[in-house]
Amino acid sequence: MANDPIIRVEELTAKYGDNVVFDRVSFEVMRGEVFIILGGSGCGKSTMLKHMIGLYTPFAGRVRIQGDDITRAEGEVRRRILRRLGVMYQSGALFGSMTLLENVRLPLEEFTDYPPEAMDAIAASKLRLVQLEGFEDYMPADISGGMKKRAAIARAMALEPEILFLDEPSAGLDPITSAELDATILRLSRTLGVTFVVVTHELPSIYTIADRVIMLDKETKGIIATGTPAELRDHCENDWVRRFFLRETAAGGEPEVRTT
Amino acid sequence: MSGNEQSGARIESSRDPSGQTLLSIRGRLDSTSAAGVWRRLLELGRAAGASGLVVDASALEYCDGAGASLLVALERQQREAGGGFHVRGLREEFQKLVEMIEPAPARVEAAPEHREGFFEGIGRATLRLLSDTRTLMVFVGELTVMLGRALRHPRQLRFKDLFLVAERAGIGAIPIVTLVGFLLGLILAFQSAIPMQRFGAQIFVADLLGISLLRELGPLMAAILLTARSGSAFAAEIGTMKVNEEVDALTTMGLEPVSFLAVPRVLAAVVVVPVLAMLTNVAGLAGGALMFQTLDFPLVTYVNRVVAATSLGDFVGGLFKSFVFGIVVAAVGCLRGLQTGKGAEAVGESTTSAVVSGIVLIAFIDGIFAVVFYAMGI
Numbered sequence: 294m295a296n297d298p299i300i301r302v303e304e305l306t307a308k309y310g311d312n313v314v315f316d317r318v319s320f321e322v323m324r325g326e327v328f329i330i331l332g333g334s335g336c337g338k339s340t341m342l343k344h345m346i347g348l349y350t351p352f353a354g355r356v357r358i359q360g361d362d363i364t365r366a367e368g369e370v371r372r373r374i375l376r377r378l379g380v381m382y383q384s385g386a387l388f389g390s391m392t393l394l395e396n397v398r399l400p401l402e403e404f405t406d407y408p409p410e411a412m413d414a415i416a417a418s419k420l421r422l423v424q425l426e427g428f429e430d431y432m433p434a435d436i437s438g439g440m441k442k443r444a445a446i447a448r449a450m451a452l453e454p455e456i457l458f459l460d461e462p463s464a465g466l467d468p469i470t471s472a473e474l475d476a477t478i479l480r481l482s483r484t485l486g487v488t489f490v491v492v493t494h495e496l497p498s499i500y501t502i503a504d505r506v507i508m509l510d511k512e513t514k515g516i517i518a519t520g521t522p523a524e525l526r527d528h529c530e531n532d533w534v535r536r537f538f539l540r541e542t543a544a545g546g547e548p549e550v551r552t553t
Numbered sequence: 554m555s556g557n558e559q560s561g562a563r564i565e566s567s568r569d570p571s572g573q574t575l576l577s578i579r580g581r582l583d584s585t586s587a588a589g590v591w592r593r594l595l596e597l598g599r600a601a602g603a604s605g606l607v608v609d610a611s612a613l614e615y616c617d618g619a620g621a622s623l624l625v626a627l628e629r630q631q632r633e634a635g636g637g638f639h640v641r642g643l644r645e646e647f648q649k650l651v652e653m654i655e656p657a658p659a660r661v662e663a664a665p666e667h668r669e670g671f672f673e674g675i676g677r678a679t680l681r682l683l684s685d686t687r688t689l690m691v692f693v694g695e696l697t698v699m700l701g702r703a704l705r706h707p708r709q710l711r712f713k714d715l716f717l718v719a720e721r722a723g724i725g726a727i728p729i730v731t732l733v734g735f736l737l738g739l740i741l742a743f744q745s746a747i748p749m750q751r752f753g754a755q756i757f758v759a760d761l762l763g764i765s766l767l768r769e770l771g772p773l774m775a776a777i778l779l780t781a782r783s784g785s786a787f788a789a790e791i792g793t794m795k796v797n798e799e800v801d802a803l804t805t806m807g808l809e810p811v812s813f814l815a816v817p818r819v820l821a822a823v824v825v826v827p828v829l830a831m832l833t834n835v836a837g838l839a840g841g842a843l844m845f846q847t848l849d850f851p852l853v854t855y856v857n858r859v860v861a862a863t864s865l866g867d868f869v870g871g872l873f874k875s876f877v878f879g880i881v882v883a884a885v886g887c888l889r890g891l892q893t894g895k896g897a898e899a900v901g902e903s904t905t906s907a908v909v910s911g912i913v914l915i916a917f918i919d920g921i922f923a924v925v926f927y928a929m930g931i
């Protein structure tokens with residue numbers, strides 16, 4: 294992993310109306326790493342992601358992607374940055390009026406000059422990558438939730454992005470598919486040097502793929518921990534973080550195990 | 554001392570020497586019996602007020618989630634009244650249940666509710682209306698720029714969407730537009746024929762029909778039907794996309810939601826509404842013709858009267874109006890869709906709001922047109 298930051302989040306503050314979600318948060322994502330954003334439900338992980346991809350304008354602070362400030366970029370500059378990003382939203386966000394293949398094709402149509410048959414071929418190969426071969430002509434409404442997630446990941450990967458943002462990619466997937474997804478992430482990261490920013494709660498997945506983890510917190514509206522999963526589990530002084538990694542309940546101790 | 558026997562739970566209320574109220578609960582406090590004693594227990598608690606309340610649960614044999622909720626409700630009520638509260642003798646497993654519902658330290662104080670006065674309400678509504686109008690004007694402006702760009706670079710336009718929308722909003726509307734137009738003409742002719750007959754002026758029914766349909770009713774009806782059928786559909790479609798983060802996904806793919814979603818729809822509406830208005834005119838005139846037959850005039854007379862009474866200006870003016878209505882109705886539909894908040898109800902709200910604002914705007918703009926056309930002598 295090269296040691297230069299591909300994304301720099303600088304003193305970022307996000308608000309919905311008067312409700313501050315996080316306050317003056319700064320961190321860096323290194324080129325080629327798998328970077329995980331953790332935190333309790335509703336602490337602002339999706340909000341953070343949406344600021345990092347320039348969808349929301351922050352109340353204060355900036356986000357630099359390879360030096361360009363995406364929060365203030367417009368026109369061609371913005372397009373140039375967006376071209377390098379792939380995003381999978383928490384809800385999948387497939388276009389309901391298009392087939393899976395058309396969904397994956399759309400970014401190609403928008404950003405590239407491939408001949409149509411090449412676009413089809415690329416889109417189909419992305420669907421194969423997430424084990425969705427044979428479902429090219431299905432509408433999003435006609436496939437399962439986990440399949441939608443995978444199709445959305447395929448779409449996020451359509452343009453061979455340098456940075457992939459995934460919001461809870463493995464939520465709703467069975468353990469096997471989820472493990473396959475982890476393998477895909479690792480493969481892309483190790484062979485192509487793709488940088489990943491992933492929001493997830495899946496501990497096994499975190500241990501498998503994560504290079505570095507940050508933990509957002511609702512109370513302090515900031516980052517309460519940074520490090521590798523093992524560091525956070527073994528050395529973090531913050532109780533909540535340690536409990537998260539050990540899967541303990543608030544009362545201490547693991548949840549009582551079924552004995553029958 | 555008062556006793557109370559109710560399906561398993563018994564409550565006794567007494568006052569101890571220090572003036573505190575003592576409520577002892579015996580038996581089973583479960584989802585069945587809690588319902589029976591809920592109000593009574595809270596009333597007894599309220600009577601204790603600031604003097605303080607002690608609940609003796611040592612004789613409580615069983616308590617489930619419902620019972621625990623009742624104890625928590627009692628505690629909250631007592632806290633609000635500013636009196637002390639204490640439970641004694643509650644078995645440990647039940648105590649845990651209570652803590653699950655109300656973890657001891659984190660007590661959230663509800664913010665004092667702010668009740669809006671009548672004038673404040675009016676003021677707020679006015680401000681909302683003003684900012685709403687402003688947003689709409691900005692949006693129509695943005696849309697116009699995008700439309701201009703789309704017309705200059707027609708290759709970037711999504712023709713597939715355009716045709717799809719035009720088909721649904723236009724061809725799909727033909728039956729209802731024809732029906733409504735025909736009935737409108739028929740009824741209008743009938744209603745006006747009766748008073749006119751008294752003066753032997755039935756022949757002027759043709760004039761009246763021709764002018765009112767071409768100038769006013771044709772464009773108006775077509776626009777209102779478009780609002781109801783397509784303005785609402787635009788808001789619902791785009792609103793659903795908003796809720797599903799699809800609009801966000803478009804943005805990150807470098808596709809401007811306004812040009813991707815709104816431009817094809819508005820363009821389709823602009824093409825479709827004048828055609829629908831013409832159709833309404835024709836259907837209305839046909840309805841009038843049918844009525845005219847019953848007045849024993851030959852059809853030729855009717856046609857001649859209509860042609861003589863109306864001018865090209867009436868026709869073109871009407872079409873221009875419907876063109877403007879089309880832009881506004883489609884723009885409002887798309888805007889409401891893009892403004893959709895979170896959740897399924899938000900989509901419903903945008904849909905309703907698209908129809909309401911659409912119709913209000915049609916009426917408003919129609920008024921402006923009446924004044925302008927009058928001033929221009931059309």
Ligand SMILES: Nc1ncnc2c1ncn2[C@@H]1O[C@H](COP(=O)(O)OP(=O)(O)OP(=O)(O)O)[C@@H](O)[C@H]1O
Nearest residue numbers: 309314332333334335336337338339340341383895
């Ligand atoms: N569009 C919005 N408007 C207003 N408030 C919002 C909006 N989106 C999110 N919020 C609020 O911001 C906070 C953070 O939301 P966010 O979706 O970022 O959480 P999250 O960490 O992704 O949670 P989860 O793990 O459940 O997905 C929440 O309290 C939420 O209520």
Ligand SMILES: [Mg+2]
Nearest residue numbers: 338339340383
């Ligand atoms: Mg989220």
